[in-house]
Amino acid sequence: MVVFSLLVKLGFWQFERGQEKQALEQAILARADSAYQALSVVLEDNDWREESILGKKVEVNVVPQAFPVILLDNQTHQGSVGYLAFQIVLTSDEPSAYALLELGFVEGRAERSVLPTVTKLDNSTFITGRLYRKSTNPLSSELMPEVGDVIRVQNLNIAQLNQLLNIELMPAVLQPDNLTRWPYDFPWNPLPLNSAKHFGYSIQWFSMAGVFLLLTLIVFVRWQKKLRHMEVKHDI
Incomplete structure (x- = not known):
């Protein structure tokens, strides 16, 4: 879960940076006129x-x-x-x-x-x-x-x-x-690095976190099935 938490934190960090850059972009556009x-x-x-x-x-x-x-x-x-x-x-x-x-x-x-x-x-x-x-x-x-x-x-x-x-x-x-x-x-x-790139990076980090969580669940489910199978064989 440490890896999952790290990936999520990186996603939120990039998202926050995207919001900051978006505000800067709007300020720059306003100053242009x-x-x-x-x-x-x-x-x-x-x-x-x-x-x-x-x-x-x-x-x-x-x-x-x-x-x-x-x-x-x-x-x-x-x-x-x-x-x-x-x-x-x-x-x-x-x-x-x-x-x-x-x-x-x-x-x-x-x-x-x-x-x-x-x-x-x-x-x-x-x-x-x-x-x-x-x-x-x-x-x-x-x-x-x-x-x-x-x-x-x-x-x-x-x-x-x-x-x-x-x-x-x-x-x-x-x-x-x-x-x-x-x-x-x-x-x-x-x-x-504009806001769009930061938002794009945040999506990538969140996607990686989702994939990691899914793989972890798959491994856990398979391990549980294997454990139950071993318990059944032991009872027999």
């Missing part, structure tokens, strides 16, 4: 929970800073493998803050040792866009930086990036939507 608000308001609110900032539309003036471009490794977009690129900027509106500005998807080179040259902002720019947080991998969330002219990382661990660069970045990423003639696409994937 909302007006842009000053990023300074978000900074003052200081609420960085996913349900509070995912897809929130903001506007801000940013000033590029003299830090290397950040390349998030092992990203895919429209069948290509490459990186999500980020530039560190300083918001010029009060309160000011360092922030990661997404530069878009940059296709990788044939040789991993050769990193792509990334187009970035050179001057102060007015940006409109939306906020998101990169979901962390529970099995591996370490930054694992390779530092050079650019910094290649395996996970966008902002806390560890702060330690590496000795700065304090805004906990969310800003994806712009007003950069014209920009060479890179901006994939929008705030929830790598």
Whole structure:
């Protein structure tokens, strides 16, 4: 029964995650039609929970800073493998803050040792866009930086990036939507696992629990029949 209980718990856990993701999806859809608000308001609110900032539309003036471009490794977009690129900027509106500005998807080179040259902002720019947080991998969330002219990382661990660069970045990423003639696409994937997938996984776990229970009952019934048969033979 321990295995059965575990399978049922996993099913309920995935179901609850599905409900959470469904609420986030609805919040993101609602924000898609909302007006842009000053990023300074978000900074003052200081609420960085996913349900509070995912897809929130903001506007801000940013000033590029003299830090290397950040390349998030092992990203895919429209069948290509490459990186999500980020530039560190300083918001010029009060309160000011360092922030990661997404530069878009940059296709990788044939040789991993050769990193792509990334187009970035050179001057102060007015940006409109939306906020998101990169979901962390529970099995591996370490930054694992390779530092050079650019910094290649395996996970966008902002806390560890702060330690590496000795700065304090805004906990969310800003994806712009007003950069014209920009060479890179901006994939929008705030929830790598959507609610439908979580609900699907919950059905799988519940199905496995049902199959396990059925097999257990079959084995138990057969064992009972065999036991009764042995008792009858013993009486004879």
